[in-house]
Amino acid sequence: MRVLVTGGAGFIGSHVVAALRAHGHEPVVYDVRAEPAADVRSPHSVRNALTGVDAVCHQAAMVGLGVGFSDAAEYVSRNDLGTAVLLTAMADAGVRRLVLAGSMVVYGEGRYDCPRHGTVRPGPRAVADLDAGRFEPLCPECGAELSPGLVGEDAPVDPRNVYATTKLAQEHLAAAWARATGGSAVSLRYHNVYGPGMPRDTPYAGVASFFRSALARDEAPRVFEDGRQRRDFVHVRDVAAANLAALEASSRPGALTAYNTGSGEPHTVGEMARALAAAYGGPEPVVTGEYRLGDVRHITADSARLRAELGWKAQVGFAEGMREFARVGLRN
Ligand SMILES: NC(=O)c1ccc[n+]([C@@H]2O[C@H](COP(=O)([O-])OP(=O)(O)OC[C@H]3O[C@@H](n4cnc5c(N)ncnc54)[C@H](O)[C@@H]3O)[C@@H](O)[C@H]2O)c1
Numbered sequence: 001m002r003v004l005v006t007g008g009a010g011f012i013g014s015h016v017v018a019a020l021r022a023h024g025h026e027p028v029v030y031d032v033r034a035e036p037a038a039d040v041r042s043p044h045s046v047r048n049a050l051t052g053v054d055a056v057c058h059q060a061a062m063v064g065l066g067v068g069f070s071d072a073a074e075y076v077s078r079n080d081l082g083t084a085v086l087l088t089a090m091a092d093a094g095v096r097r098l099v100l101a102g103s104m105v106v107y108g109e110g111r112y113d114c115p116r117h118g119t120v121r122p123g124p125r126a127v128a129d130l131d132a133g134r135f136e137p138l139c140p141e142c143g144a145e146l147s148p149g150l151v152g153e154d155a156p157v158d159p160r161n162v163y164a165t166t167k168l169a170q171e172h173l174a175a176a177w178a179r180a181t182g183g184s185a186v187s188l189r190y191h192n193v194y195g196p197g198m199p200r201d202t203p204y205a206g207v208a209s210f211f212r213s214a215l216a217r218d219e220a221p222r223v224f225e226d227g228r229q230r231r232d233f234v235h236v237r238d239v240a241a242a243n244l245a246a247l248e249a250s251s252r253p254g255a256l257t258a259y260n261t262g263s264g265e266p267h268t269v270g271e272m273a274r275a276l277a278a279a280y281g282g283p284e285p286v287v288t289g290e291y292r293l294g295d296v297r298h299i300t301a302d303s304a305r306l307r308a309e310l311g312w313k314a315q316v317g318f319a320e321g322m323r324e325f326a327r328v329g330l331r332n
């Protein structure tokens with residue numbers, strides 16, 4: 001299969017390219033950082049790149065939480081205008097298969113259960129609570145402590161920041177494209193991806209990169225909140241394998257199917273910092289109590305649908321993956 005990989009020069013995209021090659025497919029890298037530079041917002045160059053292509057694996061995006069609200073227009077432009085231009089060109093060229101890099105951020109907070117009220121949906125956390133070190137969201141009905149659970153694909157969406165909003169809009173655009181063209185779209189809603197080639201820390205990077213970059217400078221990883229926020233850290237090679245599985249599968253025409261893509265093994269951010277620091281042989285992490293508005297407390301996915309329908313399974317365990325990540329370098 002000839003597959004156009006947008007964002008193919010990026011962290012996850014370059015692993016997707018390697019996985020496609022290893023399985024006898026023909027990846028075509030399409031990225032503003034590649035040579036020649038190619039922007040998904042350029043109708044002319046997207047149209048040219050689609051020649052002879054059987055499927056598109058759309059990884060290109062502006063990622064991360066960003067800085068305040070100042071880059072909202074750039075997120076929307078790269079992620080949503082970019083996706084619209086790409087889908088239009090696919091519709092014209094008759095390319096009917098899309099795999100999209102989705103994200104867990106579309107859910108907002110994870111799943112919570114109250115002992116009295118069952119599954120509840122706490123809203124964004126108040127600044128006053130965060131300032132006072134009250135990080136756990138409470139039951140919106142009775143104020144009781146909640147127990148975090150696993151989010152399924154049918155959970156209601158609730159994007160909490162600009163990036164999350166643009167990732168959700170990408171899915172809506174892809175669903176509209178699928179309906180209009182009879183094409184099939186899959187969104188792999190990735191959890192926190194880490195591994196070789198992860199970009200160095202910028203305001204746009206993920207937490208594993210912040211910690212790994214600190215260790216590379218011989219500094220202690222700085223863990224925000226109380227370190228007990230839960231995430232699912234999934235290895236980039238497993239994410240690449242999920243993309244391969246989705247590209248090779250015959251998925252539902254005329255619709256978008258979403259799959260949570262996580263390791264299935266929740267860990268706290270504090271645990272991750274400790275595992276990484278120990279593997280690196282660096283200073284112990286410090287828990288700072290700082291926070292970022294727009295971060296959610298706990299978010300962990302149930303990836304059972306991906307395992308059942310696409311036969312995918314995470315292969316890289318947490319301890320093993322963190323040991324490797326401590327050893328390999330980050331990308332500039
Ligand atoms: N890293 C994670 O933990 C994570 C989690 C959830 C979802 N995702 C999604 O996975 C995808 C890949 O992310 P990543 O972590 O590899 O980030 P990355 O920044 O390493 O890769 C993104 C790539 O897209 C390219 N790009 C950006 N704008 C472009 C444009 N207008 N035209 C062409 N190329 C453009 C960049 O040059 C870069 O190489 C993104 O869609 C992201 O939203 C990542």
Ligand SMILES: [Zn+2]
Pocket residue numbers: 114115116117139140141142143144
């Ligand atoms: Zn309650």
